[in-house]
Amino acid sequence: MRKVEVDLLVIGSGVAGAFAALTATTRGARVLLVTKGALRGGSTCWAQGGIAAPVNGQDDAVHAADTVRAGRGLCDKTTVNVFVREARELVDGLRKAGVPFGQDLTLEGGHSVPRIRHVGDATGWAISSALSTQLVKARAAGLHLLESTFVRNLRVRNGRVVGADLLTPTEPVMVRAGGVLLASGGYGGLFPVTTAPPEGTGDGLALAFRAGAVLRDLEFVQFHPTAVVTGNRARLVTEAARGEGAFLVNAMGERFMSRYDALLELAPRDVVARAIAAERERTGNVFLDLRHLGESFLARRFPTVTASLAELGLHLGRDPIPVEPAVHYTIGGVQTDLHGRTSLPGLYAAGEVASSGLHGANRLASNSLSEGLVFGKRAANAALDDPHPAPDWGEATSVGVADRQVVKAVRQIMGQAAGLIRGEALLRSGLSALDALPPPEVTAEPSIPNLEAGNLRELAPLLLRSALARQESRGGHARVDFPDGTAPMHTIIHRSGQETVLNSVPHTNSTAPPLKRNLC
Known part of the structure; x- marks a missing residue:
C-alpha cells in the first residue's frame, strides 16, 4: 500500500x-x-x-431573517449571521473566477427580495x-x-x-x-x-x-416541491420558475396555494411540498403552469429544464407541467x-x-x-x-459492506417509512423491515458499490430512529401523529463502542416559540 x-x-x-x-x-x-x-x-x-447572498450590507439582516424563518426555529443564529456576513464577498468573487452570472437577480421561495445570482x-x-x-x-x-x-x-x-x-x-x-x-x-x-x-x-x-x-x-429531509417523476427518476424544475411567476394549479385548474400560505407559490419549500401532496391526493394531480410567461422567455431563461422536459414530450411554454415533491x-x-x-x-x-x-x-x-x-x-x-x-x-476504523441488491430494498423501505408525511407505525415498520435485511459485513477487499451499499444500510436505521425520537412536526420532518411543534430541540446520534447512542438536546440559540404547523 x-x-x-x-x-x-x-x-x-x-x-x-x-x-x-x-x-x-x-x-x-x-x-x-x-x-x-x-x-x-x-x-x-x-x-x-x-x-x-445578500444584495448589499443593508440586506444582511433581511437575508438572515429569511433564513431563520425558513429554518423553523432550529437555525443557529450566530452561524446564520456569519454566513450572511461572509457570503456576498465570496459569491461575488466567483464572477472574477469566471462564473458568468447574469446582471439580474431573481426571487425564490422564502426570500423577501430578489437576491439569487444565476447563470x-x-x-x-x-x-x-x-x-x-x-x-x-x-x-x-x-x-x-x-x-x-x-x-x-x-x-x-x-x-x-x-x-x-x-x-x-x-x-x-x-x-x-x-x-x-x-x-x-x-x-x-x-x-x-x-x-x-x-x-x-x-x-x-x-x-x-x-x-x-x-x-x-x-430526520430532516427536504423534498423539492416541483419535480417531474418518471419511474424512479425525478427531473427538477427549478425554484426559480416560481420566482419568475409560474403558478401551481390542481387537476381542476385552480390555483390553491392561498389556502396554505400567504406567500402563495413563493412560500418555503416545506409548505409548498406538503400543499402539492395534499392537492394531488384531493384532486388527482398538480401542474406547474408557465405558459403565461411566454415561450421565448422560457427558452432563454430555462434552457436546461426545457431540454430535460422535451425528452418526456413536454413543452415548457405550451404544456402545464405535472409536478410532485421528491427528495x-x-x-x-x-x-x-x-x-x-x-x-x-x-x-x-x-x-x-x-x-x-x-x-x-x-x-x-x-x-x-x-x-x-x-x-x-x-x-x-x-x-x-x-x-x-x-x-x-x-x-483503521471499521468498514461495513453490503450486497448492492440490498440497496433496492433499503430505498423501498425508506420511501414508505420516511416520506413526506411520517407516523410512528410507519417508522417502526421500517425499522423492523431493515432489521430483517442482512446487516453490513466486513470483508478484506470490498468493491466500491458494496461499500456504498454498506453505508446506506448503516445510515437508514439511524435516520428512522431519529425520526421516531422527534415527536413533533417541524420543517422537513412532518408527523401525522404529532402535527404540532414542541420546544426546539436536536436529535444527536453517535457510536460509543459497539452501541449506538441517541439523545435529544435542547436548542439553545433560538427565541422561536413552539410551532403549530398545518400538515395540509
Whole structure:
C-alpha cells in the first residue's frame, strides 16, 4: 500500500470541497483532494436555480431573517449571521473566477427580495466548471487531485482522526493528514426517488459515524416541491420558475396555494411540498403552469429544464407541467461548529454532509452553494490553524459492506417509512423491515458499490430512529401523529463502542416559540 502524507485531505470536489482545497493551497499547504467520481461530479453541478447572498450590507439582516424563518426555529443564529456576513464577498468573487452570472437577480421561495445570482438554470454547472478549472491550475502550486477514488475508512489515533485509506483506480493508498475535511455531500440515495446525483450515498456521514463523530438531525429531509417523476427518476424544475411567476394549479385548474400560505407559490419549500401532496391526493394531480410567461422567455431563461422536459414530450411554454415533491436535499449531517470542526479532533466537515446550524429544520432556497463557499473556506482554515499532534498513522476504523441488491430494498423501505408525511407505525415498520435485511459485513477487499451499499444500510436505521425520537412536526420532518411543534430541540446520534447512542438536546440559540404547523 502506497503511503502519502499531507497537511489536509479533502474528500469531495463539489463547491465546499473545491473551495476548501483552493483556500488551503493558497496558504502553501500540502493538499490532497479526492473525489469518488469526476472532478465536476456531485450535487454542485446539478444545481439549477442559483446561489444566494445578500444584495448589499443593508440586506444582511433581511437575508438572515429569511433564513431563520425558513429554518423553523432550529437555525443557529450566530452561524446564520456569519454566513450572511461572509457570503456576498465570496459569491461575488466567483464572477472574477469566471462564473458568468447574469446582471439580474431573481426571487425564490422564502426570500423577501430578489437576491439569487444565476447563470440561466445551470448555475451549479457554471460554478463547478470554474472551480474545477482553478483546481487543475492549482496543481502547479502543489495541489494533488485523485478522481474515481473512494475513501474506504478513516484512521484514528487516541480519539483524533489522522488520515484515511483510499481505493484508487490503480492501487490502495494510505493517507496521513494533519486534518481530514469531509465535503462528500448528502444521503439522498437512501430514497427511491430523488433529485440528488448517484454519488449521494452518505459516505461521509458513515465514515464519521464509524469513527465516533456525532451526527445531528438526520430526520430532516427536504423534498423539492416541483419535480417531474418518471419511474424512479425525478427531473427538477427549478425554484426559480416560481420566482419568475409560474403558478401551481390542481387537476381542476385552480390555483390553491392561498389556502396554505400567504406567500402563495413563493412560500418555503416545506409548505409548498406538503400543499402539492395534499392537492394531488384531493384532486388527482398538480401542474406547474408557465405558459403565461411566454415561450421565448422560457427558452432563454430555462434552457436546461426545457431540454430535460422535451425528452418526456413536454413543452415548457405550451404544456402545464405535472409536478410532485421528491427528495432533494438532506439537512442533517455531521455536527460542526462555526469552523467546520466536528466532535472528533482532526475531522472537519462542510457543505451538505455537515450540520452547521445554518439550515435548521428547512433549508432556504439557494443557500446551499453559498454555504459551501463560506464553510468550506472556514473549515480549511481551521484545519490548518489547529495544532497538529506528533505524526502517527493511526488505526483503521471499521468498514461495513453490503450486497448492492440490498440497496433496492433499503430505498423501498425508506420511501414508505420516511416520506413526506411520517407516523410512528410507519417508522417502526421500517425499522423492523431493515432489521430483517442482512446487516453490513466486513470483508478484506470490498468493491466500491458494496461499500456504498454498506453505508446506506448503516445510515437508514439511524435516520428512522431519529425520526421516531422527534415527536413533533417541524420543517422537513412532518408527523401525522404529532402535527404540532414542541420546544426546539436536536436529535444527536453517535457510536460509543459497539452501541449506538441517541439523545435529544435542547436548542439553545433560538427565541422561536413552539410551532403549530398545518400538515395540509
